[in-house]
Amino acid sequence: MTQNSPINIIRKGITIRGSLSGGGDLVVEGQIEGLVDLKNHLTIETTGKVQADIRAEQLTINGEASGNMDASSRVAINASALVSGDIRAPRIVIEDGAIFNGSIEMDVKLPDDI
Amino acid sequence: MANTIIGSSIVIDGEISGDEDLVIQGTVKGRISLKESLYVESSGIVEADIDTQNVEIAGRVTGNIVASDKVELKADCRVIGDIKSPRILIADGAAFKGNVDMDIKD
Amino acid sequence: MPVSLKMFSNKTVIGPSILINGRLSGDEDLTVRGRVEGEIALSRRLIVEKSGIVKANVSVKHAIISGVVVGNITATECVELTPGGRMVGDIASPRVIIVDGASFRGHILMGDVQTLRETRERLEAAKPTATSQVLASSRFSSLRPPSVPRLALGSPLSPLSQRPIPRPLTTLNAPSSPASAEASPEDGSPSDNDDAVVADKPLPPEPPEFMEASKRKIIVKKKK
Numbered sequence: 001m002t003q004n005s006p007i008n009i010i011r012k013g014i015t016i017r018g019s020l021s022g023g024g025d026l027v028v029e030g031q032i033e034g035l036v037d038l039k040n041h042l043t044i045e046t047t048g049k050v051q052a053d054i055r056a057e058q059l060t061i062n063g064e065a066s067g068n069m070d071a072s073s074r075v076a077i078n079a080s081a082l083v084s085g086d087i088r089a090p091r092i093v094i095e096d097g098a099i100f101n102g103s104i105e106m107d108v109k110l111p112d113d114i
Numbered sequence: 115m116a117n118t119i120i121g122s123s124i125v126i127d128g129e130i131s132g133d134e135d136l137v138i139q140g141t142v143k144g145r146i147s148l149k150e151s152l153y154v155e156s157s158g159i160v161e162a163d164i165d166t167q168n169v170e171i172a173g174r175v176t177g178n179i180v181a182s183d184k185v186e187l188k189a190d191c192r193v194i195g196d197i198k199s200p201r202i203l204i205a206d207g208a209a210f211k212g213n214v215d216m217d218i219k220d
Numbered sequence: 221m222p223v224s225l226k227m228f229s230n231k232t233v234i235g236p237s238i239l240i241n242g243r244l245s246g247d248e249d250l251t252v253r254g255r256v257e258g259e260i261a262l263s264r265r266l267i268v269e270k271s272g273i274v275k276a277n278v279s280v281k282h283a284i285i286s287g288v289v290v291g292n293i294t295a296t297e298c299v300e301l302t303p304g305g306r307m308v309g310d311i312a313s314p315r316v317i318i319v320d321g322a323s324f325r326g327h328i329l330m331g332d333v334q335t336l337r338e339t340r341e342r343l344e345a346a347k348p349t350a351t352s353q354v355l356a357s358s359r360f361s362s363l364r365p366p367s368v369p370r371l372a373l374g375s376p377l378s379p380l381s382q383r384p385i386p387r388p389l390t391t392l393n394a395p396s397s398p399a400s401a402e403a404s405p406e407d408g409s410p411s412d413n414d415d416a417v418v419a420d421k422p423l424p425p426e427p428p429e430f431m432e433a434s435k436r437k438i439i440v441k442k443k444k
Contacts, residue, residue, distance in 0.1 A: 094318040108323040117235030121248045124232050128242010134235045
């Protein structure tokens with residue numbers, strides 16, 4: 001997480017429809033539908049539900065997410081997560097127990113002769 | 115010590131090549147070419163042409179065998195095919211049908 | 221031939237210099253340190269070690285990849301990419317684990333969400349005394365081909381051994397608990413949200429950039 005930027009929280013019970021953008025870290029315990037464009041770290045907590053195209057530096061999913069996700073550094077799909085959509089990031093981790101349907105795009109270095 | 119073992123339940127249909135010993139306990143159909151030794155154990159079934167340095171057969175082989183060093187047919191093996199190798203051993207109890215060529219110069 | 225080989229009679233190893241080109245099938249674990257191209261169909265585990273290269277369509281119970289796989293994998297139980305594991309292709313498996321350090325490009329299909337949830341709940345209910353960590357690791361150990369009928373890739377395997385497979389050391393530990401969300405009061409009222417980022421006004425959802433995303437709608441039964 002980024003140290004000096006504030007952490008914003010969308011609490012459980014709040015639903016945002018539309019597009020959401022900005023810097024700083026964001027923790028979602030509620031719902032977002034639409035588009036998220038964040039400069040830092042987006043965390044979707046177990047109660048959180050995001051149906052959106054997401055762009056962020058880092059994305060951590062403990063709850064539900066669907067849409068296209070594009071992270072410039074890392075995506076973590078944790079055990080309690082339920083995710084569908086297409087994900088692109090240099091590092092993507094799927095924990096045991098997570099449910100994911102969709103495509104993943106990382107840079108894969110293959111041997112030359114394959 | 116052999117690095118490669120094809121276990122008894124395994125069936126391979128295709129080509130195997132490499133530079134190490136190969137132990138076959140399962141079934142291989144196709145072609146085998148090795149720079150080292152091939153061991154067909156009693157449970158092994160090979161339907162393939164074999165090109166290797168050494169071969170020891172205790173199982174079943176159907177196909178032509180070319181070995182640069184030695185071919186050994188052990189008791190209770192069953193081999194159908196031609197064998198070409200400078201040294202050939204056929205044990206008592208081995209079943210073999212085919213031609214033997216020890217590559218003798220005239 | 222060394223008698224000691226009998227010890228390995230149920231384990232197949234493809235050594236580092238070996239290339240197999242064709243179709244390989246069987247009912248035992250297969251460890252690949254060399255190269256296999258073509259097709260692999262196993263009712264047990266495929267272990268692709270660091271030096272191993274598999275360029276094949278694979279159907280298997282459980283795949284553990286530390287080397288390279290190019291091709292599609294259909295697993296009835298689990299696919300794990302360990303650190304250093306590299307794969308390009310599609311995965312269809314009820315459990316997929318990708319750890320940090322592994323790389324992957326392709327599609328993942330774990331199957332119908334409701335079916336998976338129900339299976340999990342059933343399994344968890346069946347083992348009420350177990351810790352959550354044990355559950356997380358054994359959740360799908362008894363999942364069989366009929367439970368994942370929606371998988372698009374490959375053909376179903378023949379009935380499998382029910383013996384649970386010991387988990388490899390490479391697997392991540394059980395998840396850290398989602399602390400803050402669970403700890404917060406259930407009836408969190410809007411006044412709690414002084415920190416919240418709120419959109420200007422409730423717009424109708426913008427058409428997403430990629431239409432497929434919005435169509436891929438999840439239907440979920442509330443668990444709590």
